[in-house]
Amino acid sequence: MTLTDKTGAPVTVTKESDRFTVGVDGxxxxxxxxxxxxxxxxxxxxxxxxxxxxxGLATLLIGAALAATRDEDVRIVPVCSMVAAYVDKHPEFAAIADEATPEIRESLPD
Incomplete structure (x- = not known):
């Protein structure tokens, strides 16, 4: 799938060990x-x-990250408010989303 931002520029989303990054023009x-x-x-x-x-890069990034996670058969926990808002607007991800427990929230990096 080819992604483009609101200006029409090509966008790449890359999975790394602890994040997904979004790139424009290299x-x-x-x-x-x-x-x-x-x-x-x-x-x-x-x-x-x-x-x-x-x-629109955050929307493209989050959509691609959640789709990749779903494709890996991994459940998601949307602690980030932008990710949570995306899940709320895209019910296709609701079935793989879990609420954050206090233990999960306490274990997150600052």
Missing amino acids: KTAGHTAYVERDGRRVFFHTEVSDGFEGR
Whole structure:
């Protein structure tokens, strides 16, 4: 699937060991960070760098990250407010989403 932002620029989403990154024109424009806990992927922080806001990159990033996670048969825990809002607006991810327990929240990096 080819992704493009609101300006029509090609976008790449890449999975790394602790995050998915979004790139535009060969530059990393943002990321959504996660940790693996009890067989679930806990998304706890998403950000887009200054100069890339307003292009829909966070939405593209989160959508691709959640789809990749679902394709791996891994459940998600949307702690990040942007990820939680995305799940609320896209019911196809509700079936793989779990609530964050206090133990999960306490175990997250600062």
